[in-house]
Structure formats: structure tokens, C-alpha cells
Amino acid sequence: MKVLSDAGVNYIRIRLWVDPYNAAGQSYGGGIDDEATVLQIAKDAKKYGMKVLIGLHYSDFWADPATQIIPKQWKGLSDEDLNTEVYLYTKKLVNDFKQAGVTIDMAQLGNEITKGMLGVRMGNGDINVWKNEPYDTKLTNLLKSASQAFRESSKDTQLAVHIETPNMYNYDLIMNSLKTHCMDYDVLASSYYPFWGWGGNNPDNIANIEKMAKDKYGKKFVIAETGWPFTLQNSDGTPNNISYDPGHYQVGPQGQVDEMSAMYKAILSNDNGLGAFYWELAWIPVKAGWDNWQYNKLMGDVAGTGWASITSRGYYPDSKIMYEGKSASGGTSWDNNTLFDDQGHPLQLLMMYKGFLNGYESPANVTSSADIRVTKIFNNDNVNLVNPLKINDQLNVSDFLSDSGQEYLNGITGTKISDASLKAIFNDLQDRKQSKTYTDKDGNKYHYEFWLDGQTTAEKLNNFLKLNSGMKYGETLKVNYTATLVKDKEVPTVTSPVHVTLNKVYGLNNVTIDSPLTVGESMLAEDLANVQKAVNNVLTGAQGTTISGETFKNLQKAIPGVYNATGALEGIKVYTTDTGNHYIYEYWLTTDDIQGANKDVKFGDPINVTYSASLKWVKTA
Template sequence: MNEFIHGMDISSMDEVVRLGGKFYHKGQEKRLVDILKEYGVNYIRLRLWVDPYSEDGISYGAGGGDLQTTIAIVKEVKAAGLKYLLDFHYSDFWADPGKQIKPKAWKKYGDEELAKAVFAHTEDTLKLLKRKGIFPDMVQVGNEITNGLLWPDAKKPDYDNIARFVNRGIRGVRAVDEDIPIMLHLDHGHDWEMCCDWFDHFLERGEEFQVIGLSYYPVWNGELKGLIDNMNLLAKRYGKPIVVAEVAQPFTMEDYADYEGLKPEERKGAAAKPALLKRLEYPATEEGQVLFMRKFIEGIAAVENGLGAGYFYWEPAWLPVKGSSWATKEALMYMQDPGPCGNEWANQGLFDYDGNALPALEVIKSAYLR
């Protein structure tokens, strides 16, 4: 990969702005993508769900994540001269190690029907984007597929079916473009044994892909050394570029309940809770976030053989505006999740609760200019 990625996942942007969220650079209101570009961001990551609506047409929330919303954001991204990674979830809503729920329309499909659906969804989406002149610069086949995808049909340790469905996604990409980089993405970016086990199994069965993607969150995954050590080992073993596809560090533990305007029983509150702070190597302050980002970028850039290819900061601009939630009630029904709703992410962003750019963005700008 020619350019070190300083990336951001801004999948919630359209929803936040529509609900009144505003972003400021040194006191001046600007478009989010313009601010990010000014700070050296060169890549955007966007998640795509299959059908994130209830049968009555009500959005599942969390930024939308449907194709129409994604296209609207992509147009802004491309107009700003930035590249983007399209992240196929193969679900109607969140797909991660704790849930990989089949889309509603695919619920009764057998294995071969599912494989065909993965291929068709991937190919059709990319053909549409190509026709519109907004083709992605990288594609991610599945999201945090450590424990598989399209449960229960391809749940770890069923590596045969995991590879079967991932391969169909890869083929769907290759049916439209033979050269675009394809990323496969796992969580627990600090866990060498888990990553090695997964990629060894996949490479015995899988199609060619170009980029290893990892998630790393200090509040859950501990010290930065674990991530960097793992990246070095993965670089030696597989010889592929490695991107931290998701990362975030808290900048405060101040509550944002007043911004959400929800009753206590209606809001989930921050995912980065006080009980998790003991895992943080750097404090949950603006200064701590600056220190973390500096060491994080330096560590990736120093990975063996130049294979540390960059990162995507996850949802740096998910402001706690009224009405923007990680899930709606309809989404909770789809996931069979007890809830509650609300914003879980605002204290891990790169903008404060009022939308002001935080000092950690200066670290990115300095690293980009080097």
C-alpha cells in the first residue's frame, strides 16, 4: 500500500448532522469531512447493512447504514478528495464477535442460498457504486468475523462455512474489480494466538485477500504493546499489510446525559465506563488521548517491513445529539436485545460533546505532514 492510512469511520455523520449536530475547527463551523481533511485524514470507512429497517420501514438507527445514506456520505467524501473503505456487514444491523445475525430476507436460506446472496449483494452494490462514479478504494468483506458470520450457519469453529461465505464475498468484489484491495477484519487485535488460528484456518480454505484488519480498543484490550507485538508477529507470518480498522481512546469520563435528553432508564450510557479505566495505559483525558494517539501511530508506522499500513479511528464524530442512538426500539427487536438505547460512544470521539475538534487531531496532522 502506497500511502499510510490516517482514516476515520464516520458512518453516523448523516444522522448526527440531520439531528442538529455541528462541527467546529478552532471556533469556526465547517463540514466534518473538511475538518478531518484539514487535520491530515486521507481515508474514510463506512459500514453498510443489508436492510436496516423494520417491516414498517422504521430505521434501526446508528447512523442509518443503508445504501442510500452511504452514497450520500460517499459523495461528500469524494468531493473532498478523500478515499474510502466500504465495510460489508452481511447483516441488517451490527455484526461483531457477539452477534452476526442473518438479514431478514435471508433468514430461511440454506448454505448455498446464503452463499449466492452474499455474492449477489456484494456484486450488485459495487456495480451500482461503479456506475455512479463513486467506487470504493478498499472493500472489507465482513465485520469483526472472528467468530464467523451469518450465524448459525457459519459460526466458529465451522471454518469450512466461514471460508465458504467469505470467499463468495471476495468473488463478488472480484466480479466487479480485479485489483481493489480486500480486507478481512478480526477483533481483539492484541491476541496473537486467536489471530494466528483464524488466519491459518482461512488460508487453508480461502481466496486471496490483500489486507489484515484488526480492532483495538484500550478500554477492552489493554496496553498498546499487545497490539504492536501482534502486528509484528502477523507481519512476519503472513507478509500482508495490516490496518487497525477500529480504534478509539476516551478523552473524558464526564457524563453527557443532558445532551441526549433521555430518561435514565432510556439510555445505555458510555461504553467506556469507569470500571474499565484500570485497563487504560493513558488516562481518559484530552492530554491522555493525545499521548495515546502519538504512541499508537508511531507503533504502527514501525511495524516490521513497513507492513503497518495505518488505521481508522472509529466514530470520532458521533456527537450525543438528541435522537441519535446506537439502536432504535425496532433494532432491539431485530437483535433480541434488551437495550436500552442512547449514545454509547461520545466520550471516545475526537470532538467534544459540542462538536469542537480535540487536540488529538493535531497529532494526526503532524504525523501526516511527516
């Protein structure tokens, strides 16, 4: 909240669900936006002076044009009783917020109700309810019940009606129906996504609809949702909602700035334009990395962080959360449309908020280069190498500084590179980096070991900071290495054994078998042999040599039991129950970071990994 406030954000929109839990008390996910959660978020926003819009979905989970499901507790009510329930629920909500000292500055009555809400729909939802009796009357009566509750208990709250897919005919039709039925509200709220239907989702059309709302109906106008991708990369394993280049604006941080700038100019073209809410600006992965889908899905199921949890099944349609009979919930499909990257760093658009009203020009960014050189060479006397390394030779930057480390070389032209960024660059520099193989005239093999200049880590850091003191973005950073020539040793080739520990065992609740697997024990020997066989080629190398990160990447691809990659490893042993049912174990790799779990391991050392084992029914005799 402080980051948003410091950036100039002055209003926050929070969705609210009625009862987002199943019968066992497990959340449906999506942030668990029940009243208690929303109230706490609102309190946090108020601490930093931000106003609050509460988006009432009037559903227990996501409401959108295709999905407007009535809350479980309200199902089966008559039209009159449902109107009463909406009124009482809304009235209680307003009073709860008042007692907590939180003002609701704006309330959105329903979410994207273009095709109806609270189960008021026609056919498959494609028929327009707003021009068909008695549906438009039922719908507007529900809205009037919600409006009445606010007008009685919170008169200063601005009330908004939220529709989507900007279309002049449809927006005029809906607003005319609201007027005909004497619906009391203040603001027309619209979704605006230029990557979905440029014919309506463009700045000129938004300006025209805003003008119509003012001139014909006397209403204010706000963009309730907008967004643009800063990348097409998938950072958490859940497929991105926008995974293609939409055109119109570039995909990237600057494209986000361009999309929002054009939209704000359109909004400010009429004096009834209030502003816009970006959706959903901070929904970054729980754990970044496309191969962490299983972990992110687990967090979605147990902590509500995913866009949906499998526990929403039964209330939310299978068509939304299932794919080919398997759960497709968990993670976030929006992580490439946020205003923070997958590691949580603010993107350029967040810096634009203070300037949207007064004008703002993005400062030019530049990437500094790095000059990495050899300043001293040791142990090279009396060795006659072919094409030897020489003092002052320049080294390849990418060999010594990773892509993530090179990101710290990017910044605003002419501004000083902070000590924190310099330290981050230093921490990413390779020390004791080994060169390619060199040979002498007799065919003996050698390699160089490159060491950062200095004796201790503290001295090396101090030398690096002193060498680059006052350095600005656009200038060339300097890095000094010493090189020591080392003769290669003849070493035997060995294969590292894999040790597997089971950290989870599933499927024994209603099944009794002899000698079941238990948490903490090793995988069955015959199954472990199949794991070892699959990775022998990858884990074979010179004895005592540290296993590289590239080798671990190859291991991750080769090892069986990786979700959505190699598939489950099926056990060999068949268990037969006294009822004639047959079972085997399936194994899934649960070590998220094999390299991290085996730090500095060398060829010949055991590789420790963890698997889960799940009992699987095979057949019935």
C-alpha cells in the first residue's frame, strides 16, 4: 500500500464475494475476498490516504458476463425475497464498514453485468436481458435494492453500475433501461481492455461513450478495469490469459505506459471522467518460474492465492476450473499484465500515476556496458601455450555476469548507480571461474582460473566499489580479474547415485495393503533403479568436479516424475488387496530446486531429491 501511495495511487478497487467457501470451510481461492478480508484491505488503504471502491459481485465467486452465479444461501428464493436479501446483505455490509471506521467512497453494484446478474439471464446468456421483459425489471429491481441500502446508510457513497465490451448501442440501451426503471446511481463504470476487441476498446470510443453518459444521462464515468501486458512470458506455470501480441501498443513496460496515457487522455476529454482502476496490478506469482506450477497450484488450493482453488468445484462451473478431467486452477493467468515484474519490482507505469493529470515524460533508460579485464596472470612461467591469455585481455561479460545480474546495468541515463545495485552486480560476478581448455606445444592441457581482484570477499567488494565509485548509467563499469594457470589433472569418470526420500504418501485412507510406503523412507529399490537409469548420462562426469547449473537443468528435464513434463513415474511392484484390487505407486518429484538442495555437490557425490508417492488403482480381478 505504501508503494502504491508513494507512486500517486489515490483510489483502490477491492472485489467482494458473499460466501467464498465450500461446506468444509475451504476457500474458493482468488484471494479469499470475503467481508473480513476486504475490510482489512480497505483499512490498510485508508492508512495511506487512499479512497476505496468496493466491487460487490453479489456472488460467492467470480462474476463476469459469462458467469453470474447466485450465492448458495440465496438459491431458490422468490424474486421478492431475493430483493429483500440483497437489501439486507448490502445494508449490513455498509453498517459493518461504518462501525469499523472505514468509509466506502464508491460502490460497484455487480461486476460486468452486461448480460445480467444474480442468475437473471436469458437462455445461454447471449440474449440481451436489458431489452426483454420481465428480465430487465427483475434485474433493475435487484440493483435498486442495493442502491436503497446505500442511500439510507451511506449517502455520500458514489454508486456505480459496471458493464463491459464498450459498445455505444449496448451502453445506451442499458442506461436507458436503468433510467426507465428509476435506478438511482451516479457513475457508469466500464471495463476497457484494448487487447480484447479494438473496435470498442479504443480511446476514441471510450471518449464518445463517456460523453453520451454525461449529455444524455447526467452520469459520471470511470474505467473500472484496464490492463496491458509487459511481457508474453509465463512466470508461474499457469497459462497466461494474454499470450499473444495484441498490436496497437507494444508488449512491454513502455507499451503499458502508452496504453494508459492514451486512455487517460480520452477520459479527461470530458469533465465527467473520474479516472481508471488498473486490474490486477499486483497479482504476481507466489513463486516465480514457469516450472513451479505444481507449487503455485498447491498454494492456490491451501492458501487461496491462485485464481481459483479446486475446492470451488461444485459451485463454480467445471468448464472454468477443469481441463480434460484435471484441475486447471491455481496460479495466476494475469502475471504478465501486472505493474510489478515476477520478482515484485515496480514497472515504469507505476511511476506514471503522479503525472497522468499534469503530464509526464518517461526518462530515457540506458544499459551500461561492463569492461572485464585480466590485470595479472600467475603460474604461466615456462609454459608454452598455444594462443595464451595476455594481461589486459578483455573477457566476455556474459561468461562472468548472468542475465539477472546484467539487469542491474539498466537505469535512467546520467543517474548515479546506487551502492545497492553495484553490490548486486558484484554478488552476481563469477569468482574462481574456470576457462576453456588450453594446450601447450606438447599437447598437455591447462585451464585458467579467474579470481576477482583481492584476497578476501570484503576486500574484493571494496576494490570493485572503489573502481566504480560515482559511476552513472550509460558509463562503462570496470571489473578486474587475476588469472592463475592450472594444469588439468587426469581424473576418472563417475556417476552420482540418486537418493530418493518420500516426503508425502497419498492414497492409503481407504485401502489396506501389505508393507505400505511411509513418509521419510526411501523409494522402493526397483523404482529407484529406474530413476537412476533415466539420469545416468546426465550425472556422469569427472570425479570431484562440481556439478554445474547447466547439468542440473538437464537433470530437471531427464528425471522422471516432473509434473506436466516427464509425467508420473509408475512403480513396478503391484499390491493386491484381499478384495482382489490391484494397486501400484505413482511418484511425483517434489524437490522444487534440485541444485539448491544439493549445493556444491560434485560428480560421484549422492544427489538427494524428494518425491511424493500416490497409490493408484490399476484394475479389479
